[in-house]
Amino acid sequence: MRALATPSLLAATVATGLMAGLFAAFSYAVMPGLRRSDDRTFVTAMQQINKAILNGWFMTCFSGAIAAIGLAAAALWTRGDRRAFAFVVAALVLYLAMFVITAAVNVPLNDKLAAAGRPDRIRDIASVRQQFEPGWVAWNIVRAVVSTGAFGCLAWALVLHGRSSH
Template sequence: MMFKVLQTGSLVAAVVTTGLMAGLFAAFSYAVMPGLAKVGDRAFIDAMQRINVAIVNGWFMVSFMGALAFAGLAAALHWKADDRSVLPWIVAGFVLYLVMFIITVAINVPMNDKLMAAGDPAKITDLAAVRTEFEARWVTWNIVRALTSTAALGCLAWALVLHGRVTGKG
């Protein structure tokens, strides 16, 4: 009984945290970045620098790291289950989320760091060049993050549905 509670709990936590991350990246794709696209270079750089500082907080980190940890735990717990029909969906969700995680760490975070290193927007001599180097590439990779994390969410949500069906039989 406790084992099934752990399986269910880890899978629910994976779905919730993955959903929070998918929503964040999607919101940046369809609202934040299109809105910022309409402001001047100084305002764009200033806003993105401020967002990059504000986003590194406990709520973000729990979701960002938690989704990977909870999906991994759910996979491990379902690996040992009598009925492993849910496992492929959990593994697919984990892998898709891992792809998003790697993109974030390898591409978006270094770009954010470089934007931060450009310094105070009031003192940057070529604001347009800094923005041009950052914006299009960051937006493109954020869309990839939105798609992969949303696909991960879909896989994990389907795994939860299947888990419910399997658990309901026993």
């Protein structure tokens, strides 16, 4: 278990950083760009993004980060590296908050958007967009902030772990 401390902490940091980057990119580039589009373009784009994102790369990072953070915490605890362990636990709490937000808010909104049907057949597409966009965008910003916090905690844990390994 002790030998897994560094590789699991590094894997957790990379996976969490990739997720934080994804949510941040949606916050400062994708959604502001889509905000400028018409309703049909917006709904079509989001429906297609929501389909495309469910792939092995996304799922490996999204779910794998939890496993890697948990493994890093166990390995650091076993090693007696309490300072790094504390930051990994903080990262786990933040990452789990992002996971819960995703499952409780963003995924149900994605599902509701998909259930609206093909954009060319939606009667009141402006209403569909209005029911989706404000909440999804706001909660995505929260996901970006908490996952970035988790990433920062893991980066600092790597620094502390590196100092204690000498």
